[in-house]
Amino acid sequence: MNFFKEYFIGDYLRSEPDVLKQASIRLIYNIVAVSVCALVVFFTIYLYKGFHYQLVKNVVIMTLFVGILYYIKAQKSITLVCHLLIFISWLNNNINIYLFDDFNFFIALLTVCNIIFAFHTLGNKAGILISIAHFVPIMLHAIGKFSGLQVGSAQPQQLAFMEVVITLTLIFFIIVYLIYHYHQAFELAKINIRKSVEELKTAKELAEEMNRLKTNFLSNMSHEIRTPINGILGLSQVIEMETDSDDIKNYVRLQQQSGHRLLNTITSILDLSRIEAHGSQLELKVIDLSKLVSESILPLEGLAKTKRLTFLFDPSAEKLKCLSDETMLYQVINNIVGNAIKFTDKGEVVIRTSMKDLAHVSIVVKDTGIGISEEFLPRIFHSFEQESTGRSRSHEGSGLGLAISKKYIELLGGEILIESKKDHGSTFEIVLPAYKG
């Protein structure tokens, strides 16, 4: 038996994740398979007794049912089969009601059976429609009979005692089996859900624990790196103070530059990892945007002056407010304006704040620097990448600044827009949601 089951519905069952649907598939298979077995029994009886017409009918129905099994195997669908089975049963009921003018207890039970079957296999919507299709003919028949209408001239079949017992037992068995079958599937589904919820809970706890470990690790890493760098840079400053040799003074200053560059790179990498470890820990408060911009570009004025650039901040006349994380935004503005100065050798760097539209504020940073080629633009936010890499790399930096800026601005619900042409300067625009209140 299992061999046939595996052959006809094995693959179908495995491809279906829903246990209730699996129950339907098994149910349909069981009904059709039992029918085929019964037909085989009757086939031998008819053959033995020589009932030729019955034999032909038997073979036709058997072919149809075996066809159904192959249909299920090939199509991996039971919907049509369910409709067909319900239609046959419905037709049988209505032949009894209208042709024999006989609505009896068996028909009532079969109607209940059909409705349960329809709801379970075809779902609620089809269940309701099929219920109505079963109810209406019975109701019409009852009304007709009450009004004295005689439909169908055939005499009701008289059932013998054994027939009544067998039919009744069979129909009750089918109803109980239907309910039992689905109840079992439902219990299984319940256990599965409980198990998935528990698995999810464990996975979530594990992820939180991993994140906590990662955050701790990053914090310790930062500490363990800064301690020896303090020794290196501190002693370098001590040497610079104590030596009389200009050469050595110059060397240790270069040493300090390198040390700071190393420190910046490490800080950036740690920042980037920290965003990934716990990206959502924002400290949001209402910020006066123009004030924050002027504060964050202040430390860069010296650099712009050294490079003899025109450095202008043009704040919006109206007060711009946004709900944001001050530390993050400070870092982003500082980074983007710093980049503008770094990649501009002559001309100007202009920063503007304004209301972009009713719901957004924007910070525009425009420079007259080297610009970005069309080929590099799509990769501009990638970590560790600079347009000029390798030996021709002309600007120091880890290439992490924009990657971090992009992540920060995304966390803050905004975006960074870039417009640039090689050798014709770049315009970076930070767009953030405006705060209304």
Next chain:
Amino acid sequence: MRKILYVEDDLINALVMQKLLKSEFEVIHSPDGETCMEILEKENFGLILMDINLGKGKMNGVETMHEIKAHPKTKDIRVIAVTSYALPEDRDRFLREGFDAYIPKPVDREALLKTIHQYLA
């Protein structure tokens, strides 16, 4: 010359601090929190520079600072955190704990002197 107490477990960093400040201050070094409290019993300081991670010491920098602030005799001494815990949120964390100021490592001599003068007034 005015004296500053520096609590720090790393000897190289202690040496750096002594040398960086030697033109203006005499830096007394204490390797851990317990020694710091012993020194404070005998001698008074206007300012303490406190590392946070004190290695094998029983107390860390934060606990030592609380101890200092709890004693009536030492509670007015300014305590500045000088630490390698320098993530963006660390500054707020240490100021909230009760440190008077916060200086991240690696230290810069100019910034260090500016802060010390500000709090030693």
